[in-house]
Amino acid sequence: MKHVKRLEIIIDAPELPTLLALLRAKGVSGYTVISPVTGSGGRGYRRNDEPGGGSGNACVLTAVSNEQAEEVIESIRPVLKRRGGICLVTDAQLVIH
Amino acid sequence: MKHVKRLEIIIDAPELPTLLALLRAKGVSGYTVISPVTGSGGRGYRRNDEPGGGSGNACVLTAVSNEQAEEVIESIRPVLKRRGGICLVTDAQLVIH
Amino acid sequence: MKHVKRLEIIIDAPELPTLLALLRAKGVSGYTVISPVTGSGGRGYRRNDEPGGGSGNACVLTAVSNEQAEEVIESIRPVLKRRGGICLVTDAQLVIH
Amino acid sequence: MDAALILSNLLNPPVLFFFLGMLACLIGSDLEIPHPLPKFFSLYLLLSIGFKGGVELHKSGLTPQVSWTLAAAMFMAVAVPLWTFFVLRRKLDVNNAAAVAATYGSVSAVTFIAATSFLGQLGVTSGGHMVAAMALMESPAIIVGIAVARWLGKGNGTAFSWSHLLRDAFANGSVLVLIGALVIGLLTGESGGKALAPFTNDIFRGMLCLFLLDMGIVSARRLGGIRQLGIFPIAFATLVPLVNAAVAIALAHFIGLGRGDALLLTVLCASASYIAVPAAMRLALPEANPGLYVTMSLAITFPFNIILGLPLYMSVINRIWT
């Protein structure tokens, strides 16, 4: 088992491609996406019930090495600043094949 | 980065409005909802495949300040007692715009 | 509140029944399933957009006692080895009815 | 009960797709109708059946015959949950007894629909007001079940509240769509009926096939769970429909219904709800175990009625009516 940082990023669904591109640019090739998710925050309640579209969020879960973590977080800060959303960081252990 | 408690609450989907009302009542304005999710627990397996309805659960993720945490948890206990479900608490760091 | 290990297992969706059977075999009766989720890892990007099927993953969340954890993890290793996927382990506290 | 009836029931595409679904599950196929498609099919079926019924009722009007039928339906919808509750109480706790009673007091729209398409195949006519009867029978059992549980169920936290009770009974999504569509059909009448016919009538049986394909999968999944239920629920799930059917047939004969309407009333009384009631019970009686009442109605009573019940009730009615 390897000590890693578990990053959980919740952003506006249309920002997902941008975010994933950022992650890949930082060499993060492993991530899991849960989309759509709904929620509420500083920008109000996102019901995601708008006809033919919706205001859903996406939740991106990625386990990165403790070294990478800092850099990855800094790289996504601007997205959170511009489009809202959060990033939750927890210490975890990764079991992989 | 701010130290927070990451609460992960899993309850019977129809209880979601009640739960969110409780959270807002405690001043928790930020949360993310994943619904429906399925699962199994003391009340058996919830397949969520019942025609035209289903027995899904909802998963509510919320990052609250260490001070709030205790109070929020106590406020949702009754719901868990009455309708089942769980709440998982982890230490996390919150990155926000 | 009880100290537990929070296991988060992400695997190829068709493997879900196998995995849940393994968990139950180890006496784990409580778990939550989020499916489908998409993602990327050693085996490439899973878009889950294949017509009439899809390459989705499933995310299984289970809180197990610290004693159980080790054994459960070892029992699912072969699945991760054979079919890919990951297991993230975090320390958590469980609030239950 | 003659073989021709059984056969013409079995050779009905919807029923065959139900079997296909069961087969898929039993041979361990990965076939599944992912959420929320089944919800779409049930929504479509409730909307269409309700709307068509409303249009028919608009044509026929409220004749004495119709009123008698509705009265009989209402009577059964209140009587069945009451008598079954006291039977169930001998083996089950208050909450579970109340939930099962409500399940069997209410109706299964899809069994009703299967019955109408069965009649269509036999060329037996039936009145559109029977849909109104179905709509009337959805809610009373829910009210009776919850009320009984509240009154006899001591010390289960939740206090009794009429407003909650009525909301659980009528604000239920499925009930609302069925009744709403019925009223809309009544208001718009034949012009509305014509405008929607291609949607509510023509493609109806196809959508029914899709829904029953899913129902087959879903009920087969629960077959394993039946054993754990024990003998009492299994016996209840097969015998009580027969008793209710018998009473319904007598009633139908007494108020002089035609053979088609008689079958539909019988099926309504013999069928158990697995859409509206479970949803309502989950909200109102969370202490009751869905593994019990859903399994009974979905995995036992529904297939029983679809496969054996329809031809059986029909043949009995044929005997008596002639």
Added chain:
Amino acid sequence: MDAALILSNLLNPPVLFFFLGMLACLIGSDLEIPHPLPKFFSLYLLLSIGFKGGVELHKSGLTPQVSWTLAAAMFMAVAVPLWTFFVLRRKLDVNNAAAVAATYGSVSAVTFIAATSFLGQLGVTSGGHMVAAMALMESPAIIVGIAVARWLGKGNGTAFSWSHLLRDAFANGSVLVLIGALVIGLLTGESGGKALAPFTNDIFRGMLCLFLLDMGIVSARRLGGIRQLGIFPIAFATLVPLVNAAVAIALAHFIGLGRGDALLLTVLCASASYIAVPAAMRLALPEANPGLYVTMSLAITFPFNIILGLPLYMSVINRIWT
């Protein structure tokens, strides 16, 4: 404005299902059309309306009459977001003003569809090229809105880029399906039209009912939020459609449209977008608050047009045209 018109509009099944949805939400029903079913319905409606319009346009061809109509539509699609922006700017910041202006400059396909089925009920004919007018009116408002925000909006990080602007305006999923289906209808003409008719025409009103049932729920959910908007947005959401409608009626009369086409042009100008524009604004103007522009168009302007607007505009047109 005569009662008969209001009534024949209200007795339209789609409108009644819209009310049913509102009712469900207001009495706290658990009725909901789970994601992504509404997306399926809107996709179907856009595809069908676009395709049928293309086929019609293929028949009619580009007559002067048609060209004038399209020109008028284009003019309004550019004029409305401009004039409303400066009105809005008095109370709102640049981004929100631009977003609301784009919302009201663009069109609501479903209001248009409801208008056509309203005309159908009155037996008033209209031209298929009106769909082309609708398609033309979807995007200009988006471009104007974003452009204005970029030019007047100082220091909001994002730099101005034409390619982004055009992509946001035309690569928008809903716009693309509508325009794409229109072109496909144009290319395949009557043969294609006949082949798809059962899908695009016959079941159309039924699908519209399902979509409006959802719209009813969704708009009712937002009724609570209206109060927080304050008086200005509410007044804007009800008065501006009337102003735009008046201008449109004058324009329609000036270029000599028939009564049917006149109503459709009026409805296009009076309606506000809640599918294409919000999606585009979310991408291009994230700083604008969807709680404002979505609520205005969805919870106020849409019901207003569907319930009162249609008969009102029609009766005015009837007065003037005769």
Added chain:
Amino acid sequence: MDAALILSNLLNPPVLFFFLGMLACLIGSDLEIPHPLPKFFSLYLLLSIGFKGGVELHKSGLTPQVSWTLAAAMFMAVAVPLWTFFVLRRKLDVNNAAAVAATYGSVSAVTFIAATSFLGQLGVTSGGHMVAAMALMESPAIIVGIAVARWLGKGNGTAFSWSHLLRDAFANGSVLVLIGALVIGLLTGESGGKALAPFTNDIFRGMLCLFLLDMGIVSARRLGGIRQLGIFPIAFATLVPLVNAAVAIALAHFIGLGRGDALLLTVLCASASYIAVPAAMRLALPEANPGLYVTMSLAITFPFNIILGLPLYMSVINRIWT
């Protein structure tokens, strides 16, 4: 190969919607058909095509002609995965070679459907038993592929088991729906056929358009990935269909099929599976890379057949048959 054929194929609404989907993806539109709607469309298409085929087969019966066709289909379904495997083995490991071989040995129902609607447009008749041929061709390739991989693939943990093999081949959801619907069509015959016709026939082409719209998006998404595949898979994905088509045409001519049936047999052999086989391979050969076999069949062979294959095969057949 004459231009008229290409054109009449391209001016087919379903094909045009396929292009619309591709266009949407290439210009970076946010258009997408969210999960599980595509599953709904494919389920509908498989159910309808299977059911209609069964009804047709019920009419025609098992004539010698029909038997010969089915025999030829079976032969190709076994021969193709075998010969292609040994070609593929020169460049790919056992698992990938087996998975690709199975993919090309099996069939693409949607290519088949596009071919039938192409024939419909040309006014060329074809037999319903061709659907039976398609159903027969779904599974053998899966069996051959897995069997070959198990026998030649040393030391990949999983032991060989016939029961698993058969389940992977026949319990596959899509295969089951297709075969099940075929059998149901056979059992219910014309009466069943008539009852479901509005659902399975009338709205069929519309649903096909929706499905192909999604297919366009999905294949365009993978165009980028083609380059990484390298030259061999690309060549294979375009040349092998031509080889199989040639053999199929010869076979069809030899057993004296009509032009319509000949085209359908050709398309079956030339097409590659992207629904049933990938699902089965994922379960049985997880070591094989879906990025390879799905991309080849979905992003290269499918568009190739839909756009060029159909008119090409038809013109060759026209030459030879006259």
